[in-house]
Amino acid sequence: MHVSLRGVTRVYGARAGQPEAHALGPIDLDLERGEFFSVVGPSGCGKSTLLDVMAGLARPSAGECTFEGRRVEGEVPDGIGVVFQEDASFPWLTVRDNIAFGLRQAGRLDSEIQAQTLYALEFMGLKDFANAYPAQLSGGMRQRVCIARTLVLKPRLILLDEPFGALDQQTRLLMGDELLRLWRETGATILLITHAIDEATMLADRVGVMSARPGCFLEIVSTGWQKERDSTVVSSEAFGRLTSRIWTRLRVESLRSLGHVDQ
Amino acid sequence: MRWRDSALLIVILLAAWQLLYFAVGDVALSSPARTFQAAARMLGDARFWPHTRETLLAFCQAFAIALAIGLAIGLTLGASRLTGEVAEPLLVALYSIPKVTLYPVILLVFGIGMPAKVAFGAIHGIVPISLFAMNAIRDISPVHLRTARVLRLSPSETATKILLRAALPEIVTGIRVGFSLTLIGTLLGEMFGAQRGLGFLLMQAMSLHEMERIMSLTLLLVIFAATVNAGLLALERRLSPSAGLSDGPLARG
Amino acid sequence: MSKADLIRLAVIVFLTGMLEALCRTGIIPTITAIPPSAMVEALFKILASGKFNQDIAVTLRNVSVAITAAMLVGIVLGTLLQSLPAVRRIFDPLFATYYAVPMYAFYPLLIVVLGLGDLPQIAIGFLLAVVAVLLNTLNGLDRVPPVLLKTAQVHRLGLIRTALKVRLPFAAPYIFTGFKLAVAYSFIGVIGAEFITSNRGIGYEIAFAYNNFDNRVMYPMILLVLMVVITVNMSLHHWEKRLMERRLR
Numbered sequence: 001m002h003v004s005l006r007g008v009t010r011v012y013g014a015r016a017g018q019p020e021a022h023a024l025g026p027i028d029l030d031l032e033r034g035e036f037f038s039v040v041g042p043s044g045c046g047k048s049t050l051l052d053v054m055a056g057l058a059r060p061s062a063g064e065c066t067f068e069g070r071r072v073e074g075e076v077p078d079g080i081g082v083v084f085q086e087d088a089s090f091p092w093l094t095v096r097d098n099i100a101f102g103l104r105q106a107g108r109l110d111s112e113i114q115a116q117t118l119y120a121l122e123f124m125g126l127k128d129f130a131n132a133y134p135a136q137l138s139g140g141m142r143q144r145v146c147i148a149r150t151l152v153l154k155p156r157l158i159l160l161d162e163p164f165g166a167l168d169q170q171t172r173l174l175m176g177d178e179l180l181r182l183w184r185e186t187g188a189t190i191l192l193i194t195h196a197i198d199e200a201t202m203l204a205d206r207v208g209v210m211s212a213r214p215g216c217f218l219e220i221v222s223t224g225w226q227k228e229r230d231s232t233v234v235s236s237e238a239f240g241r242l243t244s245r246i247w248t249r250l251r252v253e254s255l256r257s258l259g260h261v262d263q
Numbered sequence: 264m265r266w267r268d269s270a271l272l273i274v275i276l277l278a279a280w281q282l283l284y285f286a287v288g289d290v291a292l293s294s295p296a297r298t299f300q301a302a303a304r305m306l307g308d309a310r311f312w313p314h315t316r317e318t319l320l321a322f323c324q325a326f327a328i329a330l331a332i333g334l335a336i337g338l339t340l341g342a343s344r345l346t347g348e349v350a351e352p353l354l355v356a357l358y359s360i361p362k363v364t365l366y367p368v369i370l371l372v373f374g375i376g377m378p379a380k381v382a383f384g385a386i387h388g389i390v391p392i393s394l395f396a397m398n399a400i401r402d403i404s405p406v407h408l409r410t411a412r413v414l415r416l417s418p419s420e421t422a423t424k425i426l427l428r429a430a431l432p433e434i435v436t437g438i439r440v441g442f443s444l445t446l447i448g449t450l451l452g453e454m455f456g457a458q459r460g461l462g463f464l465l466m467q468a469m470s471l472h473e474m475e476r477i478m479s480l481t482l483l484l485v486i487f488a489a490t491v492n493a494g495l496l497a498l499e500r501r502l503s504p505s506a507g508l509s510d511g512p513l514a515r516g
Numbered sequence: 517m518s519k520a521d522l523i524r525l526a527v528i529v530f531l532t533g534m535l536e537a538l539c540r541t542g543i544i545p546t547i548t549a550i551p552p553s554a555m556v557e558a559l560f561k562i563l564a565s566g567k568f569n570q571d572i573a574v575t576l577r578n579v580s581v582a583i584t585a586a587m588l589v590g591i592v593l594g595t596l597l598q599s600l601p602a603v604r605r606i607f608d609p610l611f612a613t614y615y616a617v618p619m620y621a622f623y624p625l626l627i628v629v630l631g632l633g634d635l636p637q638i639a640i641g642f643l644l645a646v647v648a649v650l651l652n653t654l655n656g657l658d659r660v661p662p663v664l665l666k667t668a669q670v671h672r673l674g675l676i677r678t679a680l681k682v683r684l685p686f687a688a689p690y691i692f693t694g695f696k697l698a699v700a701y702s703f704i705g706v707i708g709a710e711f712i713t714s715n716r717g718i719g720y721e722i723a724f725a726y727n728n729f730d731n732r733v734m735y736p737m738i739l740l741v742l743m744v745v746i747t748v749n750m751s752l753h754h755w756e757k758r759l760m761e762r763r764l765r
Contacts, residue, residue, distance in 0.1 A: 057669055075672070082670045086663040091763050092685045102671050105681070135763060268606045275606070291629045348520035349527070352750070359700040359749045363708040364719070364741045367726035367734055371548045443616035450618045454712050455723070466712075469624035477628065481621045492616035493609070 002033040002189045003054065003157060007063030009214075010049050022214040024049040026063060029208070029217065031189055033156075036180075038192040038200035040250060041210025042257035047193045050215065051161050054191065055082050067157060081155030081188075085162040089134040089145045096121065096130040098145050102153045120148040123185070124178070140171045144178075151182060160192045164199070172196070173231045176203055180230060197250065201242050202233055209249050212257035219249055293478045302479035318461040321380040322449045328381065329388025329445050330438065336389070337396025337437070347401045354394045362387055363451060380452040380460070387448030388441040395437020399430035432503030439495040446488055550731050559736035568721055568737070575706060575717040578634050582641030582702040587695060589642075590649025595679055597650070598657040614647045623709055637714060641705030645698035652694030656687025689759040696752040703745050 009025030024046035031037055041047050052058035053065055056076040065072045067080065090098050099120050103113045121127045124144045134142050143163055150158060160179075164172040176199060183190050194200050200207050207221045223242055225233060233239050277295050284294045293301070305311045340350045366383055373379040407429050411421040453462025461480060468476035532552050538544045539551035550558075562568060597604045619640060626636040660683050668678040684691070710719025718741055725734035 055670065057666060076670050078672070080670070082666070084663050084666060086661065088661075088663045088667045090664070090682070090685070092688060101681075105671055105673060105677070133762060265609075269609050272606050272609055276610075287629070345520060345523070348518075349523045353524060353527075355753070356746050356750065359704075360742055360745050361704040361707040361719075363704075363711045364722060364738050366711070367722060368549070368738070370726070371731075440615075446616075447618045447620065451620050451708065451712075454620065454623075465621060465624050469627060469713075472628065474628060477624045481625060484621045485617050488617045489613045492613050496612060 001030045001066075002035070002068065003029070003031040003191075004066045005029040005054070005063065006065075008050075008053055008060045008065055009062040010046070010053060010058065011061040024053070024215050025060075027216060031191065033189055034187050036183055036190045036192070036203060036205045037208065038194060038204035038206075039208045039210055040194060040197055040200045040246065041215055042212050042250065042254040043195065044257055045210045045213050045253070046215035047210060048161055051082070051159050051191070051193055054157075055080055055159055057082075079156040081150035081153060081158045083143070083146055083150055083158070083160040083163045085165045087134070087139065087142045087146070087166075089142045089149075091134050094131050094133055095126055095137070095145050098134070099126075099148045099152055101149060106153070116152050120152040123151070123182075124148040140167050140175065143167070143175070147179075147182070151186065154186065155188055157189045157191070158186075160190070162194055163192075164194075172199065177230050179203060184227060197243050197246050198234060198239075201239060201246060202229075202231060207242075207246060209246055210253075212253045218253070221246060289474070291474070293475045297475060298478045298482055301475045302482050305476075305479055305483070314460055314464050317377075317459045318449060318453065321377060321452075321460065322384060322446055324381045325384030325449050326388060326442060326445045328385040329392055329441055332385070333389045333392025333437070333441060334396055334434070337393035337434075338400060340393070341397035341400025344401075347397055350397060351394075354390060354397070358390045358394060362448065363455075366452065366455065375457075380449060380457065383452040384445045384449035387451075388445035391444055392437045392441035395440065396430075396434050399433035399437070400426070402433065403429045432499060435495070435499050435502055439492065439499060442495060443488060443492055450484070546731065547729070550735050554732075555735045555739050558732050559739055562733070562736055563740075568718070571717050571721050572740075574634065575710065575719065578638050578706045578717065579641060579699075579702045582638045582645060582706055583695075583698050585638070585642045586645035586649050586698045586702065590646045590694060590698070591653050591684075591691060593646075594650040594653025595657065595684070598654055599679075604654070611647060611651055619644055619705070620708060620712065623712060627713065632713075632715065634714075634717075637706045637709040637717070640709045641702040644701040644705040648697035648701055649691070649694035652690050652697065653687060656690025657683055659690070660686045689756070689763060692752075692756055692759055696749070696756055699752060700745070700749055703741075703748075707741060 005027050007025070008027040010023050012021040012023055027050060039047050039050065049058065053060050054067075054072065056072045056074065059074050067077050070077065090101065093101065096117055100113050100117045103116060108116075118127075121130055124147060126141070126144055126148060129137060129141065134145060137145070143166075147163070164175050167175065179190075179192070180203060192200070192203060201223060204223060205225065207223065208217045209219045209221065210216065211218050221242060224238070280295050284292045340346045362383075365386065366379075369382050369386075370379050373382055403426060407425050408421070411425050416424065450462040450465075453460035454466050457463040461484065465477065465480050468480065535544075535549075536551045536553060539546075539549055539554075597607070622643070623636060623640055626639050630636045630639060664682055664686060665678065668682045673681060707717070707719040710717035711723050714720045718737060722734055722737045722741070725731075725737065
């Protein structure tokens with residue numbers, strides 16, 4: 001197993017004026033190497049917390065998470081890349097320097113840095129904007145910069161937290177295609193968190209449906225798509241069946257998270 | 264909570280002072296204990312008060328003038344968009360010049376004595392008061408003006424009930440800064456070419472190398488300035504919760 | 517040039533013209549002030565003669581030292597304080613009151629401690645400037661978006677490299693504001709101190725000229741100070757705006 005979670009729970013301790021909050025878990029999950037797994041769930045169910053724990057950005061309160069056989073705890077292991085929902089591009093660096101950032105920090109040779117950066121620029125379609133600053137780009141392009149910056153380090157596990165959340169629908173679909181292309185090219189294991197059911201279903205091999213807070217996996221649905229897929233799967237019959245199954249499961253949870261009584 | 268932090272700060276400062284004294288010795292510094300004693304003695308000394316009166320008199324006049332002229336200039340310039348745009352760089356430039364270089368000019372115009380001190384103190388205060396007042400008016404959200412029209416208020420009612428209230432916090436910030444700067448200006452004026460006043464006493468003590476005197480005077484001045492500033496800051500916070508926590512006088516523009 | 521710029525220029529020209537007229541017609545006597553044109557002429561002569569070049573050099577050098585020291589100490593202390601919120605809270609009242617205190621009142625103290633050389637003036641300039649740098653550094657660091665800190669974590673940068681490669685670069689435009697203020701305050705501090713008591717520097721020469729009723733030296737020197745300070749501050753102000761615009765965030 002590439003990534004393994006056993007009984008992972010995260011509880012936020014009682015703080016001034018706030019009671020203890022059980023944010024996540026318990027979570028049991030196994031990800032195979034090279035798998036594309038997406039997570040859907042109602043707002044506030046702890047999806048982002050799950051990502052934080054898997055990335056080593058937060059410690060689990062109970063249970064353990066392993067990556068490539070080693071325990072993940074407190075610090076980010078080598079080989080993991082993360083794409084956040086908010087724009088994480090560095091405004092003081094050009095697109096090219098943003099992408100090269102990780103390589104420079106790792107002390108790679110200049111020739112290697114140049115080659116890898118050029119490759120990433122071309123792969124993400126950013127070659128014409130190499131010398132622009134993020135402030136001059138649209139939201140979608142800035143996310144591409146962030147993805148390029150992650151990709152260039154050749155991570156074996158890529159975690160994405162609602163990366164297309166701030167984008168419009170058409171751009172989202174196109175970015176989804178790009179993500180699939182990236183996945184096939186790098187062979188990395190991917191975990192994508194999203195609130196959009198169609199996006200989760202269209203992109204992933206398996207979809208984890210999360211309950212309302214504290215988030216646990218209610219069901220994990222296998223999509224059975226071929227590796228060479230793209231956004232056109234949305235027109236297939238299977239797609240409709242899968243999304244409807246997921247939504248049925250999710251609808252109750254969403255209502256619950258909004259405070260309504262069980263329907 | 265805040266009181267505890269402030270008390271801790273004072274303890275830290277006193278401790279640092281004491282340590283510095285241990286390191287440097289009597290020649291260069293006076294210990295906290297001795298300084299406080301000397302200050303207390305000074306407050307009881309009859310010869311001290313005429314100088315204090317002189318300084319306070321100069322300061323009050325300077326501040327009054329700074330308030331009147333500063334507010335008048337600021338409020339009128341802020342009323343129109345064009346005048347505000349024209350005036351701001353001028354005021355900002357005036358703000359940043361070392362006004363002490365203008366002191367000789369003032370002395371030449373007013374002659375040595377109280378009027379010069381007052382004028383010098385006043386020019387220190389006029390600039391920030393007018394700058395802040397002007398920006399206070401310019402920053403008034405258009406929504407307030409539209410609300411006034413919807414409520415069909417007369418111009419004077421609009422001015423007093425809405426505009427003034429909206430602009431008040433920033434105006435008070437300017438007054439607070441103006442207060443401090445006017446005090447600094449008045450003192451500065453007395454440190455050069457004066458025969459009376461606390462600034463003069465300071466310079467006299469320096470030329471006579473009287474450490475205790477220098478430090479107790481400085482201590483009293485610091486306590487006075489800090490206390491009044493704290494009071495004005497508290498007033499500001501009452502008017503607007505996010506008021507000037509950590510901006511120095513030149514922090515705007 | 518916008519309409520506002522034109523009006524401003526017109527105002528300045530008008531006021532200068534008025535001053536010139538009042539001086540030339542004798543309404544303002546020469547012992548009080550000399551006409552602006554005479555000031556400029558005398559300034560050129562003085563600069564050409566090199567008579568006060570040493571003083572100018574001394575003042576500029578002292579100002580530069582004060583600025584550099586203020587930037588170094590301010591940025592380092594600011595970065596340190598930002599990562600120690602408990603300590604920062606304790607010192608907050610100090611920063612809030614700092615600029616209300618008459619810093620010049622410490623000048624006699626500094627002279628006694630540091631002697632009659634250049635150090636007391638540099639010290640005053642430094643003391644005035646350092647807190648502005650510190651506060652603006654704090655402000656900039658406060659504004660670093662959490663997502664960038666998380667990104668630094670993902671890149672496994674560690675505390676110091678995060679500060680150097682992410683936090684400080686992000687805060688750079690705000691630190692530049694601090695620099696702009698440090699320049700203004702250093703000029704005010706150093707020249708003011710020279711004026712009160714010193715034995716060289718532009719401030720000293722102005723005071724000396726005043727004491728000797730030498731308007732033909734005093735006014736040009738005052739003009740020089742004003743011109744240098746205003747030019748430097750305005751360029752920095754302009755630069756600052758450009759830096760902020762590039763960010764847009």
